[in-house]
Amino acid sequence: MPAPRESSRVRVTIIVRIRDGVLDPQGEAVRQALIDMGHGTVEDVRIGKVVEVILPSGPGLPELTREWCERLLANPVVERYEIVGIEPL
Amino acid sequence: MPAPRESSRVRVTIIVRIRDGVLDPQGEAVRQALIDMGHGTVEDVRIGKVVEVILPSGPGLPELTREWCERLLANPVVERYEIVGIEPL
Structure with missing residues (x-):
């Protein structure tokens, strides 16, 4: 099996959810619509x-992905993040 | 194993993504920020x-979940949906 090329690419997938107990107005609007x-x-x-x-x-x-989540992608007061996968493309 | 109670609950999880080739301004803003x-x-x-x-x-x-996706949750012109799971709680 050949070693991965240095130029290979990956897809990092992150899910950011609103914490339990924190109001989700968009979710509530969808609930009413359903x-x-x-x-x-x-x-x-x-x-x-x-x-x-x-x-x-x-x-x-x-580590880089966690830094992105904590500094940019999620607001830790009201959101929690999950790094779902780091897959080669 | 007891049969599931009629009052049991499920969590339906759906992911809605912007179609390939359709502009994603929020994604582009995050790309620049990273x-x-x-x-x-x-x-x-x-x-x-x-x-x-x-x-x-x-x-x-x-079937109900697909109807929700097609009528409410996703705009089929620019988005595609994936029903990721229907799990008992």
Whole structure:
């Protein structure tokens, strides 16, 4: 099996969700709309973000990704993030 | 193993992504910000939505979920959806 080329690329996938207990007005609007569409009971709707970053692979990607999440992608007071995957393309 | 109670609940998870080739201004802003944070090359950033719906389980949930996606959650011209999971809670 050949070693990965240095120029290979990866896709980093991050999900950012609103923390439990924090109000989600967009989710609440969707919940009401689903009820209005005629489905009886919809208990809760939460809406988060999926961030997909494509970049050249390199060392320290998990640490770099955590730094992105903490400094830019998620507001830790009201959001939590999950690094879902770092996959070669 | 007891049969599932009729009152049991499920979490439906849907991801809505902007179609390839369609401009994603929010993703482009994040791409620039990641570059400004000092990481050299960031090729592309795409930002989508994760929708999590909690409701009582019942028959026809996959069909119902597709109807929600097509009528409410995704704009098929510029977005595509993926039903990621329907899990009991």
